[in-house]
Amino acid sequence: MGWACALPQVITREEDPSIVFPHFFEQPATELGAQGGTYELDGATLRALTVAANDFLPPGAKRPACWDRQESHRYRVIRHAEVIFVRIDEDPRACGQLTPAMHSGASYAISMDGRILRSLMDGQPDGALPSEPPGAGEDGVPAQPGVSSQSSETQGGPSHAPPISSPDAGVPRP
Known part of the structure; x- marks a missing residue:
C-alpha cells in the first residue's frame, strides 16, 4: 500500500457573487455520528x-x-447539482455554553473539484445589489436558493450557482 505524504492544502477561491445560498435550516437534517446509524x-x-x-x-x-x-x-451540507453548500456554526455545547456568539458562523459554496465558489461570514455584507426585491431574478421571478439568479441562457449553459443571501444566521434557537 502506498501512503502519500500529507501536503498543505492550497485553497482556490473564485467568489462568484451570483451564487445564492440555500436555506440551511428549512428542513431537518440527519445527524451523522448519531448512535446506531451507518452513514456514507x-x-x-x-x-x-x-x-x-x-x-x-x-x-x-x-x-x-x-x-x-x-x-x-x-456542519450542514446541501448539494445542488455540481455545488456543495456547507454551513458552519459554533456548537455551544462543545465549549460548555448555552448559546453561540453572534456572527460566529459561515456559509460556503464549493465546487465538486474543491474550489471555493463563494463564502459568506456571518455579519459580512453579502454584496447583493439592492436594485431588485430580495429573491427576485432578472425577469422578476423570485430566485430559488441553491440556483443562480441569472437564467441558464444568459450564462451560456446550465447554472450551478444559487442566489447570494440567506436568512440563515446560525443555529436556530429553540
Missing part, C-alpha cells in the same frame, strides 16, 4: 467539508481555544 459520505462532499472547515478555522494552531477548534462546530 462521498469523496467530493468530504473534500468540500474539509476545504470549508480549513478555510474557516485553519488547522495547526498550538493549543487553540475551544471556539477555535473545528470539532467545536456543527
